[in-house]
Amino acid sequence: MRERLSAGVSRATARAAARQVASRVLTYPDDRLLDELGLLRSAVEAPGMLPDGTREPLAQVLEHIRATPLGEQQRQYVATFDLRKRCCLYLTWWAHGDTRNRGYALVGFKQAYRNAGMEPPRNELPDHLAVVLEFAAAGDPEAGEALLCEHRPGLELLRQALHKAASPYAGAVDAVCATLPHASADVAAAAQRIAAAGPPAELVGLEGAGPQPIQLQPYDPHRRGSEPFGTNLDGAVSR
Incomplete structure (x- = not known):
């Protein structure tokens, strides 16, 4: 049975709330995330506040956060997203690997934010x-959704990898995909190509000619200087 949104809650607002919650739980876990847990759970548990297909998976992730000691959460996060390439949270890696084309794609993300x-x-x-989810939730919803849709094959592969690893974070990516249009046959085909061949590798003989390989690190929105857009969690998930 499809759940109806509460009166006064638009579909755009519901999508934004789900994406904001997903953004928070896909950050590196710290004390501030634990402090925000009550607000996040209230947003998820409020009847009719989230889109179809997002409430249960997000609730499962939040329950994991509630029930797991912070140090263990941090260990799991690093083991999942830092040590497993197939669980990479950096969207351009799936399409471009660590090639010069990835550097050009990153410029496109920056330009979308500046626009x-x-x-x-x-x-x-x-x-x-x-970062992209926060932008889609509290920045420019149309531009943010366009970035997510453009990199949908990578999102689908990430979702599959997290489920294969039995990761508690799988529900967050399930919820993200549930906020997007139905994946087309082209998306499935692109995902299959990446799964079979892996992301592209840099061409040989071009050392120093383009952006150097990028060192990945966990996203921590509370690290000084890294708050992407200065958004307010209360305003994003409680309106």
Whole structure:
């Protein structure tokens, strides 16, 4: 049975709330995330406040956060997203690997943020899924959704990899995909190609000719200088 949104809650607002919650739980866990847990759970548990297909998976992730000691959460996060390439949270990696084309794609993300009147995060790559979700939730919803849809094959592969690893974070990516249009046959075909061949590798003989391989790091929105857009969690998930 499809759940109806509460009166006065638009579909755009519901999508924004789900994406904001997903953004928070896909950040590196810290004390501030634990402090925000009550607000996040209230947004998820409020009847009719989230789109179909997002409430249960997000609730499962939040329950994991509630029940797991912070140190163990941090260990799991690093083991999942830092040590497993197939669980990469950086969207351009799936399409471009660590090639010069990835550098050009990152410029496109930065330009999308600046077109919306926002500066890209200073201490994080602009294609980190948590950053893109915050942009889609509280920045420019149309531009943010376009970035997510453009990189849908990578999102689908990330979702599959997290489920295969039995990761508690799988529900967050399930919810993200549930806020997007239905994946087309082209998306499925592109995902299959990446799964079979892996992301592209840099061409040989071009050392030093383009952007150097990028060192990945967990996205922490509370690290000094890395708050992407100065958004307010209360305003994003409680309106």
